[in-house]
Amino acid sequence: MTAPQIGAARFIGQRVPRKEDGRLLTGRGTFVDDIVLPGMLHVAFVRSPIARGRIALIDTSVARDMPGVHAILTAKDLSRFKIDMLTFYLTLPGIEIPPLATDRVAYVGDPVVMVIAQDRYLAEDAAGLVAIDYEEEDPVVTIDDAKTGPLVHPGSESNAAAVLGVEEDEDLEALLASAPHLVTGTITHQRVSQSPMETRGVVVDQQGDEELTVYIACQSPHLVARYLSQAFGMPNISIRVLAKDVGGSFGLKVQPWREEMAVIAAGMILRRPLKWTEDRLENLTAANQAREQEITLRIAFDADGKLLASHADYDLNNGAYPHGPDCNIAVQMFMWAAYKMPAFGFYTKGWYTNTVGLAAYRGPWAMESLARETMLDIAARQIGVDPIEIRRRNLITKADQPCTTSLGIQLEDITPAECLDKLLETLDVPAFRAEQAAARKQGRYLGLGIATYIEPTASTGSIGVMSGELAQIRIEPTGKVTATLSTHSQGHGTQTTMAQVIADQLGVPYEDVSVFEGDSSRGGFGPGAAGSRQGVAGGGASMKAAKLLLDKVKRVAAHLLNANPDDVRLENGVVYVAGAEEMTRSLREIAEVAYGEPDRLPPDIQAGLETQYRYTPPPVTFTSAANACIVEIDAETGFVAIKRWISSEDCGVVINPAVVEGQIAGGLAQAIGSVLLEEVSFDARGNPTAVTYKDYMLPAISDVPDFEHVHASTPSKSEGGFRGVGEGGCIIGPPTLVNAIADALSPFGARCLDLPLTPSKILELIEGRTILRKASGHGAGPQAAAVDRPTAVTASEPDATPIGEAAEPQAAPPLEPAPATAVDGLWKMVLSTPMGPQAMKGRFATNGQILTGTLYSDMGDQDFEGIVAGATLKWDLKVEKPVSLTLKYDVQIEGDKLSGKVKMGFFGNAKLTGERL
């Protein structure tokens, strides 16, 4: 496609050429490793070769004497700064996260020493000469290890990083047990690496005492600047963060990690510009990773295959230092959001282990779609319903809306059922079934997989850091348009799409609009590319700002040309007055007056043609999709060939179809990687075993088919009608492909829900062998390390899947009478919320059995009343954010400590701990 002709009415919806491509195709982009500053030195890290242990001795003397080495720094040297490593939500993580290891190491790759030298070659030479003695301990590698093994963070209460939900819910168990059909399955997702082609990197440059400039590969320079400001807590320094071109991120570069923080601190100590560029070995071993999780999902259906109830038991490996203690509550929130599910309960847990920490990866909650959609297919077979039909019977359609899901999510315009209908207009299922049957007779195994989902995009307003976006637009005296946006591209093409929106709304040529982003000193705060939000929030901001600016142009031009503002129109950069052709002016002529001759402007109008708008979209904008994929499995080799893939997506008004399809295709390719190829694995001692791209296999061009796209384009309620599209492919892709593989393997009566589905696993299924999950980890004790624990994850006869697996009821321990306790006074407390630990203070006063008090937190101060019974305090508190909930506190006081739980509505119980102040 070529660009629309000058004068085309609309740019929204066009496949215009990208503004980014000119520089990127000719090698003139500016990535962080391209930054070279005078006097710049280079950093290499000395990293822990063991997963768990104590640092006994660090000897840097030989390395320090090497010519070209400028400094060697350890945690002790960095301790002159008090660095608070923060969660993605910019809260404290609840565990101590040192930029460099202090007395202990917690995973293989843990940075211990920094070597700073004239060039990277010398820095790595010297790093090899640093001698460190460790006292090694048995590591905690897997989720199972974490449940029983030693504490990953000594001094913490347990290895549970975060827990929400209800462990035993009798009412739900009764519903599940009495249902005509109950389907149960366990789905295991391997750990993956986000693997942006550009690794992490940072260049730090402190100028004098008061200015700090940081170039960093990131998802939002504004967010990094805010993070640095909070983490270093240095009020007297101005921080500027720059990131022009970023080579992909996919969740990894959302926040600065330990290495980046160590380099920035070292730059401020040495007062020399420093550069650290992560190499791929470091990226695959020491950059935070994602997705290692397991879920057991139970789904109850009535006799007609309609949903009755469901329960999910979920565990997530957080590694040692995650992006925040995380039990992935979004998995539960969106598990059944698109379906008519009367009752759903969950128990969701995150676990610390001696592995590299957890980070976001495109669609961090994607496990919900994988678990639900694969289990729906299994249920369809078990109940004897077609997989398409079981979705049709249960999906929320347009006619069902507006409605509120069982977890309190409000829906008004989701369209997964409509996306499925559109998909089936493109895919002839009966014809495929005939082809499949014929192929099977020839010993060829074809399979069709279908999945549907909705995705929450552009979440705004409920979590502080997820703000709206700012657009500042000006028409220059030259008549050209300059926009400074809070959006940021790591491949998203926001310079292009935002220019399309602005050109479209203003009425100027696309070529005349320049978009600038990537500099925290320009424009305003925005969290950047996180949560499929920039099209919605940035697009909306660009629309609104452009409209304001157009109004001003009209008023100025009307005044100058003695016309009515309603008769003025701006088209293709030319100002026209209706019915007065002789009044036609170029935008430049109007702009020159607006800047240079303010006395000719209306008296109430400011000189210049500049405006800004901060747009906050609705709290959530949902995108819907249905996907289908056809595979052929080679029964001799176990290889999966993807023959066809159709994406039917409703992402609202499409700004640029090429960009939207690019986002979907990129996500789907990553999904293919997760299902078939990619796996970060560890041995029993916690050593990573996939440390190059020879072992960690990313999808190549030969692994990814041509995708077919169907766009439904139902306008959303947000400005411009846009919906987010960044993560969707990576969420809906895995179940679509897994379902296709299961369909192809159905003649063998086998299924496998243990990713990745490598050729050897598929061959084992075909040959009827029981799959043994790879022995990874179990390093908690020598006896565990020595044995491969066989875990069958196959049901050789899907129709014979056991039904009904009610959890064993456990009697609650009887309450012991508590001694008289001093309650009154001021307490400090930490509540483990879905967004990480939240610190607060509480003042309690008792009067007999009446408790009164106030809670002081970031959310404001709230008074409450409750009851006291011995050492037990109970009170309720209503909160409005992130969603409207009544929190039920149930707290026990023991001396100067308190502990207890807070029932947070459908989120289940959260832990509360505290001490007297």
Place this chain on the structure above:
Amino acid sequence: MSEHRIEVTINGQAHRATVEGRLVLGDFLRIDAGYTGVHLGCEHGVCGACTVIVDGCAVRACLMLAVQADGCEITTVEGLAAPDGTLHPAQQALRDEHGLQCGFCTPGVVMTLAALTGDDKRPSADTLLAALSGHICRCTGYQGIRRAARRLAGAPAGEEPA
């Protein structure tokens, strides 16, 4: 550390340098010669981002030492477009087909396509796609890259295998 005098031609410009024996060609091109369009993605020869053309052949600049390039003619992505800015057909095809997003792997993809289609060669789409299987792109799902390769291939459109 052994040092070697080398002479290379980069994008038509003669360069003389003294390099350590261990200096990788990719680092030499980026750091010493200033061609930062050479992107090092994995430094072990898998991802292909650092591909440059050495004496007419596509070569991974991370797997070759600078000293091995002595006497060679090297083209980087900066040297492909015409002096008036007209893009090389490989660059233009990727641009027209939306074959890039973040642009980090792009220089390598461009150089492989340029090497195989140089001197007006028109290899089949299969040949080009086989060569591209040595390039990792994490953003695009290869859709635009494949369309660009088909456009550059010799076989007429529509006769290519799906």
